[in-house]
Amino acid sequence: MRTLTIEPLTKEAFAPFGDVIETDGSDHFMINNGSTMRFHKLATVETAKPEDNAIISIFRADAQDMPLTVCMLERHPLGSQAFIPLLGNPFLIVVAPVGDEPVSGLVRAFVTNGRQGINYHRGVWHHPVLTIEKRDDFLVVDRSGTGNNCDEHFFKEDERLILAPHQ
């Protein structure tokens, strides 16, 4: 099984999978009479159907045992999904490009710097949220509506991957 190289998250590296929501390196303009910097439209919320809603939730996630064997990835075919850390902790991301199924050889892993959120574009394969802290809180912005919006793909045994952040 391939051990994933964990890359530092950057806008450029993550571009095939979605957006990085951060102030570092992002443009802004002044609002509120010059008292506030607006880092405008860092990402957009994708929803597939006119009657869909973009919703805001909080995920309180517990850490997975590490090293983790990555057995599956999921995707949301009807909308995007954003995770913004509420406590300023780094977290892990495992993704694969859009396609009928995730390709094991194209799976990539990233680690955030604690000041970054991400927005998975519609259909991007990803692992369910992966904390580094024992427990962590995320603001999540994603799509609510009718129809199935979560496909899961389970890798064959020889396609599984290892995520080992503490080694």
Ligand SMILES: NC(=O)N[C@@H](O)C(=O)O
């Ligand atoms: N299922 C759910 O709402 N969470 C996942 O989509 C995830 O990416 O964590």
Ligand code: NI
């Ligand atoms: Ni998801």
